[in-house]
Amino acid sequence: xxxxxxxxxxxxxxxxxxxxxxxxxxxxxxxxxxxxxxxxxxxxxxxxxxxxxxxxxxxxxxxxxxxxxxxxxxxxxxxxxxxxxxxxxxxxxxxxxxxxxxxxxxxxxxxxxxxxxxxxxxxxxxxxxxxxxxxxxxxxxxxxxxxxxxxxxxxxxxxxxxxxxxxxxxxxxxxxxxxxxxxxxxxxxxxxxxxxxxxxxxxxxxxx
Amino acid sequence: xxxxxxxxxxxxxxxxxxxxxxxxxxxxxxxxxxxxxxxxxxxxxxxxxxxxxxxxxxxxxxxxxxxxxxxxxxxxxxxxxxxxxxxxxxxxxxxxxxxxxxxxxxxxxxxxxxxxxxxxxxxxxxxxxxxxxxxxxxxxxxxxxxxxxxxxxxxxxxxxxxxxxxxxxxxxxxxxxxxxxxxxxxxxxxxxxxxxxxxxxxxxxxxxxxxxxxxxxxxxxxxxxxxxxxxxxxxxxxxxxxxxxxxxxxxxxxxxxxxxxxxxxxxxxxxxxxxxxxxxxxxxxxxxxxxxxxxxxxxxxxxxxxxxxxxxxxxxxxxxxxxxxxxxxxxxxxxxxxxxxxxxxxxxxxxxxxxxxxxxxxxxxxxxxxxxxxxxxxxxxxxxxxxxxxxxxxxxxxxxxxxxxxxxxxxxxxxxxxxxxxxxxxxxxxxxxxxxxxxxxxxxxxxxxxxxxxxxxxxxxxxxxxxxxxxxxxxxxxxxxxxxxxxxxxxxxxxxxxxxxxxxxxxxxxxxxxxxxxxxxxxxxxxxxxxxxxxxxx
Numbered sequence: 001x002x003x004x005x006x007x008x009x010x011x012x013x014x015x016x017x018x019x020x021x022x023x024x025x026x027x028x029x030x031x032x033x034x035x036x037x038x039x040x041x042x043x044x045x046x047x048x049x050x051x052x053x054x055x056x057x058x059x060x061x062x063x064x065x066x067x068x069x070x071x072x073x074x075x076x077x078x079x080x081x082x083x084x085x086x087x088x089x090x091x092x093x094x095x096x097x098x099x100x101x102x103x104x105x106x107x108x109x110x111x112x113x114x115x116x117x118x119x120x121x122x123x124x125x126x127x128x129x130x131x132x133x134x135x136x137x138x139x140x141x142x143x144x145x146x147x148x149x150x151x152x153x154x155x156x157x158x159x160x161x162x163x164x165x166x167x168x169x170x171x172x173x174x175x176x177x178x179x180x181x182x183x184x185x186x187x188x189x190x191x192x193x194x195x196x197x198x199x200x201x202x203x204x205x206x207x208x
Numbered sequence: 209x210x211x212x213x214x215x216x217x218x219x220x221x222x223x224x225x226x227x228x229x230x231x232x233x234x235x236x237x238x239x240x241x242x243x244x245x246x247x248x249x250x251x252x253x254x255x256x257x258x259x260x261x262x263x264x265x266x267x268x269x270x271x272x273x274x275x276x277x278x279x280x281x282x283x284x285x286x287x288x289x290x291x292x293x294x295x296x297x298x299x300x301x302x303x304x305x306x307x308x309x310x311x312x313x314x315x316x317x318x319x320x321x322x323x324x325x326x327x328x329x330x331x332x333x334x335x336x337x338x339x340x341x342x343x344x345x346x347x348x349x350x351x352x353x354x355x356x357x358x359x360x361x362x363x364x365x366x367x368x369x370x371x372x373x374x375x376x377x378x379x380x381x382x383x384x385x386x387x388x389x390x391x392x393x394x395x396x397x398x399x400x401x402x403x404x405x406x407x408x409x410x411x412x413x414x415x416x417x418x419x420x421x422x423x424x425x426x427x428x429x430x431x432x433x434x435x436x437x438x439x440x441x442x443x444x445x446x447x448x449x450x451x452x453x454x455x456x457x458x459x460x461x462x463x464x465x466x467x468x469x470x471x472x473x474x475x476x477x478x479x480x481x482x483x484x485x486x487x488x489x490x491x492x493x494x495x496x497x498x499x500x501x502x503x504x505x506x507x508x509x510x511x512x513x514x515x516x517x518x519x520x521x522x523x524x525x526x527x528x529x530x531x532x533x534x535x536x537x538x539x540x541x542x543x544x545x546x547x548x549x550x551x552x553x554x555x556x557x558x559x560x561x562x563x564x565x566x567x568x569x570x571x572x573x574x575x576x577x578x579x580x581x582x583x584x585x586x587x588x589x590x591x592x593x594x595x596x597x598x599x600x601x602x603x604x605x606x607x608x609x610x611x612x613x614x615x616x617x618x619x620x621x622x623x624x625x626x627x628x629x630x631x632x633x634x635x636x637x638x639x640x641x642x643x644x645x646x647x648x649x650x651x652x653x654x655x656x657x658x659x660x661x662x663x664x665x666x667x668x669x670x671x672x673x674x675x676x677x678x679x680x681x682x683x684x685x686x687x688x689x690x691x692x693x694x695x696x697x698x699x700x701x702x703x704x705x706x707x708x709x710x711x712x713x714x715x716x717x718x719x720x721x722x723x724x725x726x727x728x729x730x731x732x733x734x735x736x737x738x739x740x741x742x743x744x745x746x
Contacts, residue, residue, distance in 0.1 A: 045234045052240035056247045076276065172250075183239075 005201060012036040040192040044118055050187035051114050054180045058107060061176035067153050071166035079173060080104065080149065102148040103177070110139045110146075110184040114191060121195045129196045136196075139188045146181040150174060259287065259307040264321045264345070266361035269301035271325055271343030279305055279321075281347040286311035289345065303361070305345070315357070318350030320369075322362035334365070364389065366404070373423035376404060377435075377479070379465070381415045381487035385437045386463035393419050394438065394466040400425035403465060417487060419465055428469065431477040434494035435467045435487050446520075449590050451492070470494060502553040503570050504533070506614040507584045507598060507622045513548050515596040516586060522552045522598040530554035532598060549614060552584075552598060571618060575611040580604070584622040 006013065011020050012027070016034035021027075027036045040046075065077035078086065080103050087096035113135050119125075120132060153174045160168045269292050271277075279287035287307035295302050307315055324346045326335045338344065345361075348369040384406055393401035401421035409416050421429055445451075465487065488494045513535060522530040534551040556570055574582070581604040589597045600620070609621035699706045730737060 042234045042236060046236045049234075049236045049238075049240050053243040056240060056243045060247060060250055179243075183243075 007038055007198075007201075012038050015040075039194060039198070040190060043190055043192040043195060044121065046190035047114060047118055047187045050183045050190060051111055051118070054107065054111055054183035054187065057176045057180045057183065058111070061173045061180050062104075064173035064176065065171035066149070066173040066177065067156065068169040068171050069160075069166070070169070077171060080177070099149060099152075102146055106142055106146040107180050107184055110143055110188065113139050114184070114187055117191060117193075117196065121199065124199045126200055129200055132196050133193050136188070136191065136193045139184075143181070143185045143188055146184070147178070150178045150181065257309045259309045259312045260315055260355075260357065261290065261304060261306045262315060262357040262359065264303045264305065264359045264361045265295065265300040266303060266323065267300060267363055269303065271323065271338075272301075272303060272345070273342065277303075277342070277344055279307065279345045279347055280324075281311065281314060281349060286314065286347065303345070313352075314347065314349035315355060316350065316353035317356040318353040319356070319359065320348045320350060320362055320366055321345050321359055322365050324365065327365075372420070374401065374421050375423075375426035375429070375479075377419050377421060377429060377485060378482070379417040379419060379435050379485045379487040380409070381417055381437070382489070384415050384417070385489075387417065387437065387465070388463060391463045391465065393421060394464060395421075395425055395428055395468070397466075398425075400428075403463075416484075417465070429467065429479055430469060431479050431483065433467050433469050433479075433485065435465055435485050436491050436494050437487055437489055438464045438466045438491075445593055446589070446595060449592060466491070468494065502530075502555055504617050505552050505554060505574070506617040506619045507550045507552060508614070508619060509548050509550060509584075509586060509622050511548075511586070511624055513550065513586065513596065515588070515594040516550065516598070517595070520589075520595065520597045522554065522584075522600065524600045527558075529558050529600065549619075550598070551617065571611065574618065574620070577602075578609060578611045578620060581606055582620065583609075584620050586622075586625045 006020065010022055010024075012023055012025070013020050014029040014032060014034055014036060017029060017032040019029055019031045021030055021036065023036050025037050025041075028034065029036055062080055064079065066080050066083065067078055069076045069078070080099070084096050084100050084104075087093075087099065117132055117136055120127065153168075153170050156168045157170055160166050266272075272289060272292055274289055274292045277289040278285045279289070285308075287305050289303055289305045291304040293302050293304075294300070322345070323343050324335045324338055325343045326339050327333070346365065348366060387403055387406065389403055389405050391403040392399040393403065401419055404418040404420045406415055406417040408414075419435070468491075516532060516535060518532055518534060520532040521528045522532065530553045532550055532552050535548060538547040538549055539545075540547065554570075581602045582600060583603045583606050585599050585601070586596045587599045589595045603623060606621075606623055612619040612621070698704060701707070
C-alpha cells in the first residue's frame, strides 16, 4: 500500500473534537485540550477486561431468576431461558424469538465477535479486514438492543404493582444482565477498529 | 517522511500488541477481577445456601408442581419441590424437594410432611388460602432426632404438631365408637384437646387411641384420671334398667373423649410415661375400675338361666365382685342330665382386705367360705327386662357342700332361685285351685239364688211394715219414756221434796228403832218392869 496514513504523518485525531493535529500520544489537543491518542489507549486490555467481565456476569444472569411474579399468593420466579420456554409453550413464538434474540443471541454474539476481533488483532491476522470491520460495526449497532429485556423488567415492575393481586419484582439476574449489556457496550466502544488495519499497514511496510 | 514515520512507528510499538509483555497490568483489569470475585461470592453463597435434598412419598401428587410447590414450616417457606415422579412400583408419588440451608437441621426422622389443600370437614374449613396460591407441603419438624432424607408423607394433616404445647396420652378402648381423628377432648365440657389418631392393637383385641391434651390442661391428667367416650347415643339395657344418654349434637356426630379426676381414696400420682388409660364407654362406667386379677369359678344352676347374659354382674350383698363370662348347656349322656354351667370371674381386687395385704390363696378362702354357707343364686335384677344376675351370699342353713372341681375350674355350689321356688309354689296353688268342683258350686249357686232373692224380698216387705206400723208407736213410747225419765230425774234431785221427806222419814225410823233397842235392853235387864212398870229412881 502506498497510501500515507495519518499515523505515518504523525497526525493524531482528537477523540473529542476530531481536530487533526500533529503531536505524540499524551499531547493535548490545541483546540479543545483533550488528551491526544494515536489509537484508543489500552484498547485491547480494556476490551478484554470488559469482555471477561461480561462473560463472568453472563453466567449468573442466566442462572438466577430475572423476574419474580407474585400473583394471587403464587410466587413464581423465572430465569431468562425459563421465560423464553414459557412463551414458546404458550404459543407466543414471536415474543419468544425476540427475547431469545435480544437476551441470549446478542450478548453471546457480541462477546464472540469482540473476542474474535481481539484475537485476530493480537495474532496479527490479515484475514478480510473489511469483514471484520463490518462485524465490529454490527456489534456497536446491535449492542444497545440487548437492553430490551431490562426495559421489559423495569416496565413490568413499574406497571404491575397491584399489591396482593400481583406484584413483579426484579430478580438478581436483571442486575447481572444489565451489567453484561453495559460491559459489552463499553467493550465495543473501547475496541479500536483501526487496530485491524494497523496490522495490514505494518505488514505492508514490512513486506516491501 | 522518513523521520516522522519512524517516530510513530516507535509509538505504535508501544501501543501495539506488546501490551502482553507489559510488566504492570492496566487498572482496567480490576473490573473483571471484581466481577469474578462477586461471581465467586455468589456461587459460594448459593452453594452454602443449598440445603439438603430429600424425598417424600405421597399417595397422590394432587396440586403439586415441580419447582413451584413450596415447603413451609409454620407458614414460613423452608424449601421447594424440585421434582415429582412416580415410584418404581407406581404406588406412590415421590417428591424430591430441597430445603434451605438454615432449615436443614429440621430434617430429622421425626419430621412429618403433608400436603395442605383446601379442606372442608366437620371440624372446620382449612387451607382456604391454597385455593389461590395452590397447594403446598407443610412440615412439622417434630422432636430433634437423627437426620433423615426419606419420608412418608401424611395423607391428612396431623392433629398434633410439635408447635403445640401439651401431651399425648394413650387410651385403650374396646371399640372406637363414633370417634375420628380431630374429635374433641373435653374436661368439664371445655375442649382441651383433640383425638390425634387411633390404631388397632396388634392382637386386634382393642383400639389404641392417641389423644392430645393441650397445655396447661395436660397437667390435669393424673394416673387416676378416667377417660370416657362422650360420642353418640349410649343406650344401655342391663340389670339397672334402660338408660339412654347423649351429649351435644356435635359430639353425636363427631364423637369425643372427656376426662375427669374422680374423687377417690387413691393418691394423686403423675402419669407415668407410656401409661395406657382405659377409655370407658360412658361416664357412668368410669367408677368401675378395670381389674387385672381375675379368678374363674363355675356355677352349676339346675334351672333356667333365661335372662342371664355374659357380662351380667356377680354381686355379693349388692356390690359387684365379678361378672358372668360364659354359659352353655351341657348334656351328660350317661346320667341323661342337662346342666348349665356358668363361668364367672371374681375380681379379688374389688375387696379391700382389713389389715392390708391380699386375700391370700383365693381357693383356700373360698373353700372356707363355701363351708360356711356361701352359695350362688340367680336373682332378678330388673323386672322390666327380666335380666338376671348372680348373687353370692351366705345361707348357713343350706345343705353342706364343698368347693368342687369342675374341669379346670372350681365350682361354687348354687341354690335354686327364690323366684323359682316362688313360681313352683304358685304352680302348686294353681293346681289345687283347678281341682275345686267349680261347676257343681256354680250349679248350686244357680238354684239358691232365686230362693235367696225371694227371702230378700220378704225381708224387704217386713222391713217396710215395721217401718210403717211399729215405728210411730215406738216413737210415742219413746217420748213418754223420755217424759217419765225427766220426772224421775226431777224427783231424784237432791233438793226435791220427795228426797227431804224420805230423809226425814228415815230419821224418824232410825229414832224409832233406837227407842225399840232401848226398850229391849230395859226388858232384858228388868224383865219385871213389864209387870211392875218402870223402876223408880232411887
